[in-house]
Amino acid sequence: MKPIRRPAWALPEHRVTAEASWRSRRRFLRESGSVLGMPLLFGLFNSDPPPPEPPILPERYPAPRNPTFTVARPTTPKELFLSYNNFYEFGTSKAIRAAAQALRLRPWWVRIDGMVERELELDAEELIRRMPLEERIYRFRCVEAWAAVVPWTGFPLRELVRLAAPRAGARYLRVESFLNPEVAPGQKQPWYPWPYVEGLTLAEATHELAFVATGAYGAPLERQNGAPLRLVLPWKYGFKSAKSIVRFTFTDTRPRTFWSQVVPQEYGFWANVNPAVPHPRWSQRTERLLGSDERVPTQLFNGYAAWVAELYRGLEQEPLFM
Ligand SMILES: Nc1nc2c(c(=O)[nH]1)N[C@H]1C(S)=C(S)[C@@H](COP(=O)(O)O)O[C@H]1N2
Numbered sequence: 001m002k003p004i005r006r007p008a009w010a011l012p013e014h015r016v017t018a019e020a021s022w023r024s025r026r027r028f029l030r031e032s033g034s035v036l037g038m039p040l041l042f043g044l045f046n047s048d049p050p051p052p053e054p055p056i057l058p059e060r061y062p063a064p065r066n067p068t069f070t071v072a073r074p075t076t077p078k079e080l081f082l083s084y085n086n087f088y089e090f091g092t093s094k095a096i097r098a099a100a101q102a103l104r105l106r107p108w109w110v111r112i113d114g115m116v117e118r119e120l121e122l123d124a125e126e127l128i129r130r131m132p133l134e135e136r137i138y139r140f141r142c143v144e145a146w147a148a149v150v151p152w153t154g155f156p157l158r159e160l161v162r163l164a165a166p167r168a169g170a171r172y173l174r175v176e177s178f179l180n181p182e183v184a185p186g187q188k189q190p191w192y193p194w195p196y197v198e199g200l201t202l203a204e205a206t207h208e209l210a211f212v213a214t215g216a217y218g219a220p221l222e223r224q225n226g227a228p229l230r231l232v233l234p235w236k237y238g239f240k241s242a243k244s245i246v247r248f249t250f251t252d253t254r255p256r257t258f259w260s261q262v263v264p265q266e267y268g269f270w271a272n273v274n275p276a277v278p279h280p281r282w283s284q285r286t287e288r289l290l291g292s293d294e295r296v297p298t299q300l301f302n303g304y305a306a307w308v309a310e311l312y313r314g315l316e317q318e319p320l321f322m
């Protein structure tokens, strides 16, 4: 099925022009057969860095804080959140902040497809413009046993599900990150199954806690944290929170996720936080709070058991905690 693009009459004038010229430039490149030659020509004659891009909808930040979601622990220092990252597209160390600046955010096409009433493809700015933004403070727990407390800005994932209108029979939401080895050197490593893919059941995706972040610390998200939009699933290990998303697909089949393909004996589909279930190579009983040497006890579902435990009733035979 061909995706339905937002009709031109629904866009403000300047954006119609921008989109139309971008599209026709691509068609020109394709028809003139020069696509393969272009990177070479740019490499020879254009060594300037790409022009700076304006932030996406800065006037929406800071968004109103939702007081339901607060955390008793102190907020992680912003500089640490911005500079200590996991984003394998840009390298396997925590210091990928500089490399991630190569990511271009305009345009950023987001596709919503699969078992939906109407497939859609729209620019991230247009998608964010349609969504109600709010600030939520969540605990964040990486499977590597470090943890943070982050004031995210974004919208409930269920709002996107509502926009997509999944058809009866859709059971999972598959989420795909960008693919562009020209800007993401990690994607030149062929032993990884790029692009990064994650997935949720539809019950999880429509849970009140499931969030799409477009910002953090009262400002639009930076590239190293997954701009222009990423998942935030605070009761699951951090690798479920896919960054820099380009596609949401509704399906009746459980998605094959990135880490469950790379190391299937260590990382599964569910990845709910549980201190009593160790990783095959380390304990999950405690976690290190970013910005301190303090280790604190890890909590079942990362402290969100009262919210999400009922999602897993009847699924006890599943590997829910890896
Ligand atoms: N596309 C993509 N998303 C990703 C990752 C990644 O490597 N690629 N790493 C995950 C992991 S393991 C963690 S802990 C978080 C880290 O998010 P942060 O750097 O914003 O703290 O992003 C997750 N999302």
Ligand SMILES: [Mo]
Pocket: 086, 141, 142, 143, 144, 237, 238, 239
């Ligand atoms: Mo992680």
